[in-house]
Amino acid sequence: MLVDTQDLTAFCADIFRGAGVPAEVAGVVADSLVYADLRGVGSHGVLRTEIYLRRAAEGMVDPHAEVRIERDGGSTLLVDGSNNFGAWVGVVAVDHAIARAKQTGACVVGVRRSNHFGTAAYFVERAIRQGCAAMVMSNASQTMAVTGGMTPFVGTNPVAFGFPTGREAPFILDMATSVVAKGKILAKAKLGGSIPEGWAIDVDGNPTTDAQAAVAGTVLPLGGAKGSGLSMVIDILSGVLTGAGYGPSIKSMYDNWEEPQDVGHFMLVVDIDRFLPLSAFTDRLADYIDTLKRQPRAPGVDEILHAGEPEFRLQSAASASGLDLPDPLVADLKSMGARYGLRWPEG
Amino acid sequence: MLVDTQDLTAFCADIFRGAGVPAEVAGVVADSLVYADLRGVGSHGVLRTEIYLRRAAEGMVDPHAEVRIERDGGSTLLVDGSNNFGAWVGVVAVDHAIARAKQTGACVVGVRRSNHFGTAAYFVERAIRQGCAAMVMSNASQTMAVTGGMTPFVGTNPVAFGFPTGREAPFILDMATSVVAKGKILAKAKLGGSIPEGWAIDVDGNPTTDAQAAVAGTVLPLGGAKGSGLSMVIDILSGVLTGAGYGPSIKSMYDNWEEPQDVGHFMLVVDIDRFLPLSAFTDRLADYIDTLKRQPRAPGVDEILHAGEPEFRLQSAASASGLDLPDPLVADLKSMGARYGLRWPEG
Numbered sequence: 001m002l003v004d005t006q007d008l009t010a011f012c013a014d015i016f017r018g019a020g021v022p023a024e025v026a027g028v029v030a031d032s033l034v035y036a037d038l039r040g041v042g043s044h045g046v047l048r049t050e051i052y053l054r055r056a057a058e059g060m061v062d063p064h065a066e067v068r069i070e071r072d073g074g075s076t077l078l079v080d081g082s083n084n085f086g087a088w089v090g091v092v093a094v095d096h097a098i099a100r101a102k103q104t105g106a107c108v109v110g111v112r113r114s115n116h117f118g119t120a121a122y123f124v125e126r127a128i129r130q131g132c133a134a135m136v137m138s139n140a141s142q143t144m145a146v147t148g149g150m151t152p153f154v155g156t157n158p159v160a161f162g163f164p165t166g167r168e169a170p171f172i173l174d175m176a177t178s179v180v181a182k183g184k185i186l187a188k189a190k191l192g193g194s195i196p197e198g199w200a201i202d203v204d205g206n207p208t209t210d211a212q213a214a215v216a217g218t219v220l221p222l223g224g225a226k227g228s229g230l231s232m233v234i235d236i237l238s239g240v241l242t243g244a245g246y247g248p249s250i251k252s253m254y255d256n257w258e259e260p261q262d263v264g265h266f267m268l269v270v271d272i273d274r275f276l277p278l279s280a281f282t283d284r285l286a287d288y289i290d291t292l293k294r295q296p297r298a299p300g301v302d303e304i305l306h307a308g309e310p311e312f313r314l315q316s317a318a319s320a321s322g323l324d325l326p327d328p329l330v331a332d333l334k335s336m337g338a339r340y341g342l343r344w345p346e347g
Numbered sequence: 348m349l350v351d352t353q354d355l356t357a358f359c360a361d362i363f364r365g366a367g368v369p370a371e372v373a374g375v376v377a378d379s380l381v382y383a384d385l386r387g388v389g390s391h392g393v394l395r396t397e398i399y400l401r402r403a404a405e406g407m408v409d410p411h412a413e414v415r416i417e418r419d420g421g422s423t424l425l426v427d428g429s430n431n432f433g434a435w436v437g438v439v440a441v442d443h444a445i446a447r448a449k450q451t452g453a454c455v456v457g458v459r460r461s462n463h464f465g466t467a468a469y470f471v472e473r474a475i476r477q478g479c480a481a482m483v484m485s486n487a488s489q490t491m492a493v494t495g496g497m498t499p500f501v502g503t504n505p506v507a508f509g510f511p512t513g514r515e516a517p518f519i520l521d522m523a524t525s526v527v528a529k530g531k532i533l534a535k536a537k538l539g540g541s542i543p544e545g546w547a548i549d550v551d552g553n554p555t556t557d558a559q560a561a562v563a564g565t566v567l568p569l570g571g572a573k574g575s576g577l578s579m580v581i582d583i584l585s586g587v588l589t590g591a592g593y594g595p596s597i598k599s600m601y602d603n604w605e606e607p608q609d610v611g612h613f614m615l616v617v618d619i620d621r622f623l624p625l626s627a628f629t630d631r632l633a634d635y636i637d638t639l640k641r642q643p644r645a646p647g648v649d650e651i652l653h654a655g656e657p658e659f660r661l662q663s664a665a666s667a668s669g670l671d672l673p674d675p676l677v678a679d680l681k682s683m684g685a686r687y688g689l690r691w692p693e694g
Contacts, residue, residue, distance in 0.1 A: 073452030073621030075422035105420030108453040108615070110622050133588065148651035149642040161580040163587075171583065173576035196544070205645035222570030229520035229654035232639075233508040236518065240510075240631045241480065241622050247638050268455070268615060274420030275457050275588050284587045291594050292579075295496040298552035304495035307576035 001330065002322030007345030009034045011337060012046055018340025019053050021063040025088045032087035036119040037325070038318045039311035043183060044119045047329055049336060051253060052085060052116075058257055061085055061115055067092040070112075075104045078242060079111045083260045086117030090136075090265060094123040097269040098130045105274040110242035111265040116140070116253050120160035121174035121308070127269045128164045128172070131278045135268040136160045139238040139245070141252040141261065144178050145218040147228035150205025152218055153247055156181070157234035162308070164272070165289065166282025168316070172308030177231040179222045182215075189215045198224070238264035348677065349669030354692030356381045358684060359393055365687025366400050368410040372435045379434035383466040384672070385665045386658035390530055391466045394676055396683060398600060399432060399463075405604055408432055408462055414439040417459075422451045425589060426458045430607045433464030437483075437612060441470040444616040445477045452621040457589035458612040463487070463600050467507035468521035468655070474616045475511045475519070478625045482615040483507045486585040486592070488599040488608065491525050492565040494575040497552025499565055500594055503528070504581035509655070511619070512636065513629025515663070519655030524578040526569045529562075536562045545571070585611035 009030050016026035029052065037045030055061040065082035067089050072078075077096055081089035093109045100107035117123070120136045127134035140155025160174035179199045188195050189211035200214035201207055208214050221227030239246030244264025251261045272281045289306050297304060318324075325333075334344045356377050363373035376399065384392030402408040412429035414436050419425075424443055428436035440456045447454035464470075467483040474481035487502025507521035526546045535542050536558035547561035548554055555561050568574030586593030591611025598608045619628045636653050644651060665671075672680075681691045 071621065073618070074450075075454070076452030076617065076621040078622050103421075104451060105423030106453060106455040106615075107422070108617050133584070145645075146639070146642075146651070148645055148648045149639075150645045151643050153639060153642050161577075161584075163583055171579075173573075173580055175573045175576065179570065198545075201645065205643070222573055223522075223526065225654075226520075226522040226569055229522065230508075232518075232635075232654065233520055236510055236632060236635065237480070237508075240635055241617075241619065241628060243623060246631070246635055268453075270423065270455050270588075271420070272588065274418065274423040275425050276590060281588060284593070285583060288579075288583065288587055288593055292493070292496075292500060295493075295500050296498050296552070298492075298495055298497040298548065301495045304493070307572075307579065 002324055003330075003345055004322050005034055005038060005319055008046065008323060011333070011342060011345055012049055014342050015049060015053070015333075015336050015340060016063075018342065019056060021056065021085075025063050025085060028091050029085050029087045032118045032122045034323070035122050037323055038315040039119070039121065040314040041119050041311070043181065046325070046333060048116070048118070050332060053336070055115070055253065056085075060257060060260055063088075069096065075100065075107050077107065077109045079109055081111050081114030083113050083115065086115040086263060087122070089114040090117040090123045091126065093265065094126050094134070094136070094267055094269065097267050098127050098132055101132055101269040101271045102130070106268065106270045109267045109269075110237070111267070112242040112244035112262070113260065114244070114263045114265055115261045116263060117265060119174060120158045121162065121172045121311070123267065124160045124162035124172055124174070125170065128162050128170045131164060131272055133163050133270045133272055134161070137234045137238050137266045139235045139250060139264050141250045142248060143182065143219065144221060144231065145201060146221065146232065147225045150201060150218070154231045154235050155250065156219065157231045157238070159230070159234055163285060164278070164282055165285050166279070167286060169309050169312035171285065171289070171306050172311070174308070177221050177227045177234065178219045179227070180219070182219050185211055185214045185219065234266070237266035242266065348674075349671055350677075350692055351669050352381055352385060352666055355393065355670060358680070358689060358692055359396055361689050362396060362400070362680075362683050362687060363410075365689065366403060368403065368432075372410050372432060375438050376432050376434045379465045379469045381670070382469050384670055385662040386466070386468065387661040388466050388658070390528065393672070393680065395463075395465070397679060400683070402462070402600065403432075407604060407607055410435075416443065422447065422454050424454065424456045426456055428458050428461030430460050430462065433462040433485075433610060434469065436461040437464040437470045438473065440612065441473050441481070441483070441614055441616065444614050445474050445479055448479055448616040448618045449477070453615065453617045456614045456616075457584070458614070459589040459591035459609070460607065461591065461610045461612055462608045463610060464612060466521060467505045468509065468519045468658070470614065471507045471509035471519055471521070472517065475509050475517045478511060478619055480510050480617045480619055481508070484581045484585050484613045486582045486597060486611050488597045489595060490529065490566065491568060491578060492548060493568065493579065494572045497548060497565070501578045501582050502597065503566065504578045504585070506577070506581055510632060511625070511629055512632050513626070514633065516656050516659035518632065518636070518653050519658070521655070524568050524574045524581065525566045526574070527566070529566050532558055532561045532566065581613070584613035589613065
């Protein structure tokens with residue numbers, strides 16, 4: 001059953017508002033979740049409504065707290081997320097970074113005391129719309145082993161980069177630093193299958209191709225020591241530098257109900273105009289993309305896509321036709337809405 | 348036969364000076380090459396002396412050209428490398444970035460009209476020594492296929508990140524965006540061995556585990572679409588944004604003797620003090636590293652090392668004992684030196 005995405009966004013925002021979240025915060029959080037669903041990243045979509053609400057209900061997130069600039073270094077800002085929702089904190093932070101980059105050319109924002117912020121692409125896209133290039137990172141609670149270790153030390157810390165292309169689809173690379181999402185390993189395990197070498201280690205720290213053993217074990221960083229190092233770089237920039245948690249000191253959104261998560265983010269926004277006129281940049285990037293698409297293609301490949309293009313196509317299609325959410329998720333959303341007297345938007 | 352590293356640096360600098368390179372430029376280029384050798388990255392070491400000299404002799408590099416700031420946006424600088432040696436261009440650029448970051452908190456430098464700059468860690472380390480965090484990228488001529496392609500589209504574009512640790516070994520992640528260096532595949536092919544899946548494709552664009560077929564084919568990005576996207580991000584920031592070459596428009600250092608390479612670089616330097624006092628940062632990072640080292644270790648692992656630590660240990664050992672260069676390379680260096688009446692530094 002397809003649901004209109006604007007209706008869905010309004011419905012989710014109304015749930016958050018019903019739970020006492022200020023309208024502006026509720027609107028951004030709902031919008032960021034639906035954005036992820038539209039782009040095919042359901043794991044970061046409206047599925048998260050329930051856990052976000054529970055965090056707020058248990059006092060682990062404060063939707064009323066003011067996100068504020070704690071230190072202003074000119075082209076650097078240290079932002080105190082004040083333990084508000086990560087998506088809201090991220091939006092406030094990236095908007096500050098964009099405004100500042102328009103003044104000084106570039107701005108680096110470090111954020112502490114934040115929470116799970118959803119998909120990093122959401123913040124990158126705000127910068128792109130203002131003619132900026134952006135890099136956005138976040139650390140996360142421990143789920144991934146690093147090279148040499150056998151238990152989780154870092155999160156599958158994501159990093160996203162984005163650029164305006166002058167075309168409909170922006171160039172957005174948004175990637176976790178794990179080889180694959182744990183969800184993929186879970187899916188393989190359910191089917192009783194095996195996984196490629198390098199995806200995970202078992203509980204004893206040995207490489208495994210047994211999906212069941214991998215589920216009990218730990219997911220690995222992409223590209224061995226390179227991804228392992230990159231995940232730690234993200235932890236250092238997002239956490240060590242900002243005063244947020246890092247490594248073991250970031251609390252799990254699901255398992256820790258005693259303390260706020262203390263997630264950290266790190267963002268760089270660059271005003272493209274300081275290097276060359278935006279139109280010259282998008283002309284050059286369009287040429288780059290066209291050249292990419294003219295490359296000889298590997299067997300079975302119909303078209304070479306740039307980063308963010310598959311997601312943009314999904315987003316466009318779902319925006320037009322409506323979003324196809326799994327039935328159990330719709331049932332959950334309906335029952336959450338019912339608490340606040342909200343009617344699920346039909347067809 | 349071990350050679351003292353200071354003697355080697357002086358010898359290489361004297362070769363460059365003999366070839367007409369200004370002393371300051373010669374010193375930096377030689378120092379950057381020896382730095383790579385010291386850190387176990389011989390592929391970017393004094394081995395390159397010959398090709399660098401040939402590029403200059405053929406007029407493809409201009410060691411006398413002034414590296415200059417072309418546009419100044421406050422916290423952004425566009426630097427014209429003026430086709431000088433990449434290492435020299437990189438040093439001028441990163442030093443500008445450091446100075447500016449000390450004023451405004453952070454500085455982004457884009458560089459065009461540069462050349463192969465050696466190991467990115469070299470520039471990152473200069474920023475670290477000034478209490479800064481740094482990110483340094485460069486594009487390079489085409490050697491790697493991107494996801495969906497079957498022939499080289501990008502270079503194995505490197506990115507490096509670095510932080511001061513308050514200890515001897517800085518945290519420096521310096522990585523190419525390929526799964527492995529082509530040299531590793533060549534080594535496997537020489538031994539008649541196979542390679543793991545995912546390292547390369549054959550000339551027809553099919554995945555291969557045959558090292559011979561891989562040598563004839565193309566090396567792949569790390570982590571599939573993630574590394575592929577990352578290599579293009581580096582190309583866009585270093586080339587598209589700066590006005591340098593990108594993709595096919597970067598000339599090969601080895602194969603193109605008609606035009607300068609037009610390599611681009613992209614650097615971010617952040618003054619750590621704008622976020623927290625440097626000593627607080629290094630205390631936190633030291634805690635992070637100590638926590639890392641206390642993690643349960645995978646079977647066969649004696650110690651978990653942070654990025655840059657293996658390279659630092661090699662560097663310290665070689666600085667103390669002297670550097671062990673392969674005999675054929677020593678012979679080449681001796682013969683290059685002989686052209687300028689230079690004596691190889693004995694033991």
